[in-house]
Every structure is written in C-alpha cells, then in structure tokens.
Amino acid sequence: MSALAQTKISTLDLAPIRDDGGPAQALSNSLALAQHVERLGYSRFWVAEHHNMDGIASSATAVLLGYLAANTSSIRLGSGGVMLPNHAPLVIAEQFGTLATLYPGRIDLGLGRAPGADQFTAQALRRERSGSADDFPEDVAELQRYLGPRTPDQRVIAMPGSGTQVPIWLLGSSLFSAQLAGERGLPYAFASHFAPRMMHEAIRVYRNHFKPSAVLDQPYVMLGVPLVAADSDEQANYLVTSAYQRILALIRGQSLVQRPPVQSMDGLWLPHEKEAVGSFFGMAVVGGPEKVRARLEVLLEQTGADELIFTCDLYEFADRLRAFEILAQLR
Structure with missing residues (x-):
C-alpha cells in the first residue's frame, strides 16, 4: 500500500470570494465543499480566521x-486556525466548548500565534486588550485549563x-510553535501551504522536543499543501493562474477577490514578483492525477507526515470539487 493511501487527507477552506460574487455565495460554497469531501472520506474540514x-x-x-x-454528519470540523492574540482565551473556550457540546467528537481547535492582520485591524479587534504573540504560551495554557476538568479552586469557568x-x-x-507543540505534547500543523521554507526544520524541532502528554503519546504532524488537481497537466497549469493572481494581489496590497484563470501570467507580474509567488507556492501540487500522486508520494517519503491538509484556490467551484475528487481517487 502506498504512503498516500495510508495517510489521512483533509481540507482547509478560506471561503474565497469571486470577483463577480459575494460572501453569501462563498459561505454556501464552503458548506457544499464540506459535504463533498465528507462523502469522499476526508478526515477534517478546517476554516481559517482572516480579517480585513x-x-x-x-x-x-x-x-x-x-x-x-x-x-454535515461525520467529518471533523475545526479552525485552521483561530489567531489567539486576537481573542481572550475564555471567549474561545466558550465558543469551541459550545460547538463541542452541540457536536461532540467532531470539533478541533487549531491555534495560530500571529495576529493574521495588519496593525490597524489588530487594534480594531482587540481594542484595549494588550494581547500579543508573546503571550501565546500562557494563552494556550489558560485555554487548556478552561477546556479541561474544573478544579475546586477555579474562579473562572x-x-x-x-x-x-x-x-x-x-x-x-x-x-x-513547533517547539511549543512538542514540549506540550500537542499535535502540530505546519503552514507549508503558504510558507514552506522552514518546513523540514520545523518538523525536526517538533519531533526532537516532543514529550508525551495526556492527549498524545507520540508526535503527530500535519502539513498544508496547495492543491491544483485536474484531469490533465495542461488544465491544471491553466487553472492555477487564478491562485497566482491572488497571491500577486496580496504582495501588491490589492483586492484579494478571486479572478478567472488566464492562458499566461506573462505581462501580469514582474520577475521578482514571479519569484515571490513561486516561493509562496513552493509546496503546491499542480497537475493531472499521476503527477499529483508522484509529488505527494515524494513529500510523504521526505517528511513522514501523518496527515496532509489541502487548500484549493480555484475560480470555478466545479473545478475545486473535481480537484478534491481526483485526490480522493488516488488513494
């Protein structure tokens, strides 16, 4: 049995908004995608916190x-992630405690250390709170206490x-976060879907610092992977230009709405911008079924990852559905 067949696969969705659509369509698509990958046997469906x-x-x-x-009925759902500096740990404990109470055994809480927003947005989110990334280890510990068993001397529940x-x-x-996750004995997800440069070093640090805990007796690594799977390499290379345009817009500080694919990116980006987009998508798996399979088998051989979570930023929703279907069929 191949490594891919033995590895859990999951989905990370950003509820993307098209240039000719709006948030209602994006949220409806998010649900349709969750239902689709649930039917295909994916393990998790996570959504990410972004602001402004x-x-x-x-x-x-x-x-x-x-x-x-x-x-949905069975797929695990979670945050990939909640940006903890933006929130009081008690609020997150209540939100996810409510979700877990309503949908027991199905909710994950992925936590990020970065605010995930510019300084003006961070200030608007926090107002007078002094939360920062430096507080992350203490905030995680506080959150764990709220979600754990109540103690006799606990004044806030x-x-x-x-x-x-x-x-x-x-x-x-x-x-x-790799070192902190290891020391706390927590599962670790590396954001290689947009920042792959330190992936191998982060995995090494996490595994080297891992200490068994009440929730995990051995390291568990999940990696983010951009997916553009299509019925042919040529079709995938065409569809991925929508994702390229979006990251180019991010680099330039422009609107991030999805744009249709183009036959060529030539003339749309400068050489240094092409390099920057390429770096962002260093872990991208782009191609027809066999190319996708080969690329993922190499990735799993190199990293020993326990799970892969895929983003798929394609313009036509039908193409997103098809990409996740192709991936499921490769296992």
Missing part, C-alpha cells in the same frame, strides 16, 4: 463552523467548555 480581506469570508470562524457542523477537552492543535510557519 475582501476575498475571504471566514472571519467569524466559530460561527461558520456551527453552520458547517449543522449541515467556561460554560459550555469546561470538561469538553476540545482537541487543541498548534499551527505555525516558524520554529516557535
């Missing part, structure tokens, strides 16, 4: 997860939340 971005509709992550959970033991994942694109 006109092309992403998943800002109210816990609210969106409630919508998804109410309309999360209700719902207390005793739910919602599984916590640490997410990261650097070595900080």
Whole structure:
C-alpha cells in the first residue's frame, strides 16, 4: 500500500470570494465543499480566521463552523486556525466548548500565534486588550485549563467548555510553535501551504522536543499543501493562474477577490514578483492525477507526515470539487 493511501487527507477552506460574487455565495460554497469531501472520506474540514480581506469570508470562524457542523454528519470540523492574540482565551473556550457540546467528537481547535492582520485591524479587534504573540504560551495554557476538568479552586469557568477537552492543535510557519507543540505534547500543523521554507526544520524541532502528554503519546504532524488537481497537466497549469493572481494581489496590497484563470501570467507580474509567488507556492501540487500522486508520494517519503491538509484556490467551484475528487481517487 502506498504512503498516500495510508495517510489521512483533509481540507482547509478560506471561503474565497469571486470577483463577480459575494460572501453569501462563498459561505454556501464552503458548506457544499464540506459535504463533498465528507462523502469522499476526508478526515477534517478546517476554516481559517482572516480579517480585513475582501476575498475571504471566514472571519467569524466559530460561527461558520456551527453552520458547517449543522449541515454535515461525520467529518471533523475545526479552525485552521483561530489567531489567539486576537481573542481572550475564555471567549474561545466558550465558543469551541459550545460547538463541542452541540457536536461532540467532531470539533478541533487549531491555534495560530500571529495576529493574521495588519496593525490597524489588530487594534480594531482587540481594542484595549494588550494581547500579543508573546503571550501565546500562557494563552494556550489558560485555554487548556478552561477546556479541561474544573478544579475546586477555579474562579473562572467556561460554560459550555469546561470538561469538553476540545482537541487543541498548534499551527505555525516558524520554529516557535513547533517547539511549543512538542514540549506540550500537542499535535502540530505546519503552514507549508503558504510558507514552506522552514518546513523540514520545523518538523525536526517538533519531533526532537516532543514529550508525551495526556492527549498524545507520540508526535503527530500535519502539513498544508496547495492543491491544483485536474484531469490533465495542461488544465491544471491553466487553472492555477487564478491562485497566482491572488497571491500577486496580496504582495501588491490589492483586492484579494478571486479572478478567472488566464492562458499566461506573462505581462501580469514582474520577475521578482514571479519569484515571490513561486516561493509562496513552493509546496503546491499542480497537475493531472499521476503527477499529483508522484509529488505527494515524494513529500510523504521526505517528511513522514501523518496527515496532509489541502487548500484549493480555484475560480470555478466545479473545478475545486473535481480537484478534491481526483485526490480522493488516488488513494
């Protein structure tokens, strides 16, 4: 049996908004995609917290997860992730404790250390709170206490939340969260879908620092992978230009709404921009079925990852559905 067939596969959705659509369509598509990958046997469907971005509709992550959970039946749902510096840990414990109470055994809580927004947006989110990335280890510990068993001397409880033991994942694109996840004995997801440069080093740091815990007796690594699977290499190379245009817009500080694919990116980007987009998509798997399979088998051989979570930023929703279908058929 191939490594891919033995590896869990999951989906990370950003609820993308098209240039001719709006957030209602994006959120409806997110649910349709969750139902689609659930039928295909995917393990998880996570959504990511982003703010002040006109092309992403998943800002109210816990609210969106409630919508998804109410309309699916078995797939695990979670945050990939909640940006903890933006929130009081008690609020997150109550939100995800409520989700876990309503949908027991199906909710994951992935936590990011970065604010995930510019300084003006971060200030608007936090107001007078002094939260920062430097508080992350303490905030994680506080959150774990709220979700764990209530203690006799506990003065503040999360209700719902207390005793739910919602599984916590640490997410990261650097070595900080890798080391913290290892020391706390938590599962670790590396953001190689947009920042692949330190992937191998982060995996090494996580595994080297891992200490067994009440939730995990050995390291568990999940990697983010951009997916553009199509029925042929040529079709995939055409479809991926939508994703290229979106990252180019991010680099330039322009609108992030999805744009249709183009026959060629020549003339749309400068050489240094092409290089920057290429770096962002260094882990991208682009091609027909056999090329996708070969690329993923090499990735799993090189990393020993326990799970892969895929983003798929294609313009036509039907092409996104087809990409996840092709991937499922390769296993």
